[in-house]
Amino acid sequence: MAVYALYHQKGGTGKSTLAVALSWRLAQSGASVLLLDADDQGTASHWYESVGEALNLPLLVRHQLLQTLPEALPRFTPQFEHVIIDAPPRLETALVDLLAICDRLIIPCRPTLPDIWSLEGLSALLAQAQAKRAAPLPAMIAINHYRGEDLGPLHAQAVAYHLSVMDAPIPWDPAFAALFSGAPLPEHFSQLLENLLPR
Numbered sequence: 001m002a003v004y005a006l007y008h009q010k011g012g013t014g015k016s017t018l019a020v021a022l023s024w025r026l027a028q029s030g031a032s033v034l035l036l037d038a039d040d041q042g043t044a045s046h047w048y049e050s051v052g053e054a055l056n057l058p059l060l061v062r063h064q065l066l067q068t069l070p071e072a073l074p075r076f077t078p079q080f081e082h083v084i085i086d087a088p089p090r091l092e093t094a095l096v097d098l099l100a101i102c103d104r105l106i107i108p109c110r111p112t113l114p115d116i117w118s119l120e121g122l123s124a125l126l127a128q129a130q131a132k133r134a135a136p137l138p139a140m141i142a143i144n145h146y147r148g149e150d151l152g153p154l155h156a157q158a159v160a161y162h163l164s165v166m167d168a169p170i171p172w173d174p175a176f177a178a179l180f181s182g183a184p185l186p187e188h189f190s191q192l193l194e195n196l197l198p199r
């Protein structure tokens with residue numbers, strides 16, 4: 001079982017949208033996927049209740065409190081190939097325990113410096129999580145909602161926080177928002193979403 005967490009403490013970065021789209025894409029490929037909605041806003045849960053369940057894919061969405069995730073994850077191991085966690089947008093010590101057991105951290109960011117500046121606290125928590133792990137945690141900033149902005153300053157700030165940035169930014173696309181009204185997952189999303197996964 002591979003466990004991916006999507007996290008950013010700021011709202012509006014597209015975290016929940018990417019969690020839903022990535023889960024959908026993996027399930028379309030035939031993999032069994034569990035999307036754990038730990039965000040208080042419940043975006044992923046609402047999507048599943050209104051649209052996702054009717055897709056008849058090997059995809060299940062469940063609400064889960066952040067504090068209970070490390071304890072709950074082992075019982076899902078025999079049932080799912082992938083677990084996607086839509087983490088809540090806040091810094092707290094429970095995040096350290098979650099990151100200590102994840103296989104990858106995906107950090108969606110809009111192409112603005114304030115989105116990167118707000119990751120300073122996450123950088124400190126990530127260092128604590130790394131100390132609890134047997135192997136380094138791959139953590140990747142995914143530039144989202146990209147419209148051709150100069151990414152040089154963002155890359156420089158990410159380096160200062162010891163974070164790497166995904167090579168290909170995810171462009172702004174109205175089709176992402178359309179997913180929540182039941183529009184199909186466009187084929188051109190495939191490579192964009194696969195870039196979020198380890199190679």
